[in-house]
Amino acid sequence: MGLSPRKNTTDDGEQGSGMKKKLASRRGVNRAVALVLVLVLVLAVVISIPVYLSYKKKADQFSCTVALKKAQDMLDVEFLWNYELGHDEALRVVERAKWEMDALCPAGGDYYLVDRPESDQKFRVTCGIHEKDTYLRTRLNAAHTLELLNEALAGCARRGIDVPEEGFTFLVNSKELPVVRLEEPVDLRWGTDASIDYEGIVSFFTLAEDGSVAWFVYADENHASVYRSGNDWIGDAWEK
Ligand SMILES: [Zn+2]
16 A cells, blocks of 8 residues: 555666666676777787797797707718718708708708818808808808709700799798899899888899890898809898
8 A cells, every 4th residue: 555556666767777877887897898808918919929929039040050050960970971071962961950850940941051161070051041140141042042043944944935024933941032033133232222112032133145144133131142144143242
């Protein structure tokens, strides 16, 4: 008798709208918390990527150094047995070391043998990504790329087909490198030279009339190695 149904309804309505408001504000708080969490997560990822990449770079460098050391040890032991060990035999030893360790460089660097005339050990094995001497590294990668180019040109001649207008793409240090054919040499000083539209590692060549390489350049962010037919390697490794 005391409570009228109408009053009850009004109370319920007030309680209901209060509850709704509470729920709505709680939902708003939840949404804000979620947003902050997402932002924190995004921030954490953004910050951790460069940290991870720099860690990975250091870890790769370390693993590469350890693997090359083992390959060098094998090479040095082989050299004790065979003092006349030639370049090709030495390469086979390094190939065996690579096979035993699955890979020499975790970053996919090509490996090269550097002559050491001043040392008892004739060769030093090094990596196209992790060699510390940037001048030498550029030259080794350049010489390797030129070798691939000469092989590709010889392949065209053998099959009697034209050299592609655009040039070739080779795998150098496990990355695709376009080796672009030009009509004229360009005045290139290093890979990130502002006077050309290319950045990073670049390579160009021109052909002589007989189809051989007349001019070739391989440039990275540090140096440019230039080859001219008849003069061999010239004007390479400009410092910035
Ligand atoms: Zn390496």
